[in-house]
Amino acid sequence: MAQPGASESPPPAQAPHRGWTEHEVELLLGRLLQVGVAISAAVVLAGGAVYLVRHGGAGPHYGRFVGEPAELRSVTGILHAAAAGRGRAVIQLGLLLLIATPVARVAFSLFAFLRERDRAYVLITSFVLALLLVSLAGLGG
């Protein structure tokens, strides 16, 4: 592996990368984030249209906190209600995809570090991914 700081010659130090170069990984990372945000925004927009058409004439009620119903607080609940075509659930599905976008980015980084056989960063990235999944697992039910 490359020795940082020890600048002997021009950087063919990058050469022994297996598979992708660091720049290719960055390009793929960027593309992943872009696609994730675009898909989420489209789903939110579609759900928003349904919601506004059906309920646009009602009054908003955000002055007092009551919390969301159970079906909008868990992955399975959101999937069921969204499949039934409920606007608010489709928006929530879009938000769920948005939250999943950085998680997918970390999973991709783990994959990239595994390919590079960079053990320290495989551990670091696994730790972050595990924490994210634990947080989302709270939604499991």
Added chain:
Amino acid sequence: MTILLFSLLVALGSFTAGLLGALTGLGGGVVIVPLLTLGFGIDFRYAVGASLVAVIATSSGAAAAYVREGYTNVRVGMLLEMATTVGALLGAYLAGVVATSALAIVFGLVLIYSAYASSRPGPERLVSTPDPLAQRLRLDDSFPSLTGEQAYHVQRVPLGFALMTAAGTLSGLLGIGSGAVKVLAMDQAMCLPFKVSTTTSNFMIGVTAAASAGVYLSRGYIDPGLAMPVVLGVLGGAMLGARILTRTRSTRLRTLFVLVILALGAEMIYNGATGRI
């Protein structure tokens, strides 16, 4: 007011926040919660939930561009994400047990600090000697400067890590990106070049916010009807802002936005102290 009109107004306000945030480089996330609570009388918890998902959207959108330009230090980002995600989970937990009036006061203080920090950026501190821990973690990198690729050495990793834990906690507690604290950790403590620290900070914000967003969603703080206009508005504003001003940043607009942030900070503290939030 009907939901239709309400959604349009919230989307317009969020669009403006996203636009100003992108044009001034200060990020729009920090004004979303004051806009919703002070401007629309929305409960603090709903406001934080909506702000958190908007922060994920804008940071992921911007990160896509920055990563490809080669400024972002992915290793530094990954390492410090350990600190910010732990902090974010802690913050999300605390948000459930601390009174919202106390949270509003903390929010106000963070706003005032952000305004202060962005009006007086510290000097760029590049160090030419490598740090053993940073070397072992292979954090040193280079970035594209006007005179070609310029190498830099990362310093004081433990201090940066500790500051990032605090930044993550604030993010989970208040539903913001806490860019100001992140930049403090990376610019001043770890001696990263400006452009590297802002882009790496932005790169980490999405992951940090995602860690607490799971907790917020399962607690019922994220309302789709409110989050929809906020996310779409901020995202649209940020995209337009990035398009019309890629390099030059208007200093007058920046000063104006800093003053707005200061005023919002004072108002948040006042409303928290008098128990209105």
